[in-house]
Amino acid sequence: VRIADIKFHKVKKPLNQPFVTVLQKVEEREATVVVVQDAEGQEGYGECVAFSTPWYTAETVVGSRFVMDTVLTPLLKGQLLDHPTDAARLFSKVKGNQMAKAAMEMAVWDLFAKQKGMPLYEYVGGVQSPVPAGVVVAGSSDQLVRNVKAAIESGYRRIKLKISPATDAAMLKKIVAAHAEISFYADANGSFSGLALEELLPFDEAGFALIEQPYGEQEWAAHRIARANMKTPICLDESIHSLEDVQRMANQQAGDIVVLKMGRLGGWAETLKIVEFCKQSQIEMWVGGMIEFGISKAHNLALASLPEIKLTGDFSDSGHFWQSDIISPEIHVEHGEINLSEYPGIGYKLKI
Ligand code: OSB
Numbered sequence: 001v002r003i004a005d006i007k008f009h010k011v012k013k014p015l016n017q018p019f020v021t022v023l024q025k026v027e028e029r030e031a032t033v034v035v036v037q038d039a040e041g042q043e044g045y046g047e048c049v050a051f052s053t054p055w056y057t058a059e060t061v062v063g064s065r066f067v068m069d070t071v072l073t074p075l076l077k078g079q080l081l082d083h084p085t086d087a088a089r090l091f092s093k094v095k096g097n098q099m100a101k102a103a104m105e106m107a108v109w110d111l112f113a114k115q116k117g118m119p120l121y122e123y124v125g126g127v128q129s130p131v132p133a134g135v136v137v138a139g140s141s142d143q144l145v146r147n148v149k150a151a152i153e154s155g156y157r158r159i160k161l162k163i164s165p166a167t168d169a170a171m172l173k174k175i176v177a178a179h180a181e182i183s184f185y186a187d188a189n190g191s192f193s194g195l196a197l198e199e200l201l202p203f204d205e206a207g208f209a210l211i212e213q214p215y216g217e218q219e220w221a222a223h224r225i226a227r228a229n230m231k232t233p234i235c236l237d238e239s240i241h242s243l244e245d246v247q248r249m250a251n252q253q254a255g256d257i258v259v260l261k262m263g264r265l266g267g268w269a270e271t272l273k274i275v276e277f278c279k280q281s282q283i284e285m286w287v288g289g290m291i292e293f294g295i296s297k298a299h300n301l302a303l304a305s306l307p308e309i310k311l312t313g314d315f316s317d318s319g320h321f322w323q324s325d326i327i328s329p330e331i332h333v334e335h336g337e338i339n340l341s342e343y344p345g346i347g348y349k350l351k352i
């Protein structure tokens with residue numbers, strides 16, 4: 001496939017409700033949509049998931065756009081690629097900037113699948129079966145109870161609760177106990193950083209299926225201690241930027257489960273290597289979300305279709321965050337599931 005042209009579109013939309021965590025209050029989401037074109041004008045789509053400011057990862061919308069425009073585009077444009085993994089190889093000498101790389105690399109994967117006339121999920125080895133939906137609930141305690149109720153009424157069977165040292169663990173235990181049919185995850189986003197294990201232990205009694213990222217990105221020893229002293233599986237999100245980080249987690253026994261986010265990992269090629277390693281090492285995986293638009297979600301759905309990925313990811317309805325999404329059709333949760341598109345590539349049209 002010849003990458004004949006590369007285009008970018010800015011997207012900016014308000015969230016239906018502010019998304020409030022210990023890290024940041026997100027009220028509006030900006031993103032960059034990447035369109036790669038072959039010589040015939042066939043298009044592949046990617047979405048850069050960097051946020052406006054560096055509150056979750058170091059990259060930003062403006063910084064990633066600079067890198068895509070001035071560094072990555074010259075490396076990719078005009079190239080004749082034999083395989084989509086060539087894109088990651090072309091970018092490999094550029095340091096860091098995984099979200100910028102991923103956005104462009106993922107567009108290339110979409111284009112290859114379209115050239116083959118195959119859905120992307122099939123192209124990467126996934127299997128057709130609806131992807132179970134999962135939603136994230138954040139906010140103060142009374143909001144939490146209301147939002148959990150609303151999520152269950154919308155059909156979600158997996159709910160992720162944002163936690164911090166200020167969260168009332170006993171209250172969460174009651175919520176979890178009241179809904180035996182729901183799988184609850186807890187995500188701390190590193191907010192127990194520097195605190196004693198005792199601060200985290202009350203959450204071990206709440207009945208969560210897993211606890212995500214209690215400590216900071218580089219706090220491997222703290223995660224190892226938590227894992228050794230808790231019955232709830234420890235899951236790493238922010239700590240994982242590459243296959244090497246997953247190997248470090250395994251070697252240091254710092255976690256049981258990894259969250260796959262292609263933006264944070266640099267794209268499909270690195271993510272598929274991690275999937276293979278986790279399969280060999282019997283590490284469980286799930287696909288995380290970052291308040292994304294539909295292009296990114298469509299790639300994530302293809303990833304979640306892989307038979308190795310058994311845990312439910314962050315997959316909510318387009319209408320959960322957005323008045324209107326940037327894809328057609330939008331992503332719909334029905335009976336707690338999302339059907340994979342059977343159209344070529346990501347299977348959704350760009351609607352901007
Ligand atoms: O830690 O998983 C996270 C959103 C933005 C950045 C980081 C995270 C999140 C979420 C929301 O938890 C998940 C979603 O988009 O559904």
Ligand code: MG
Pocket residue numbers: 187189212213237238259288
């Ligand atoms: Mg997380």
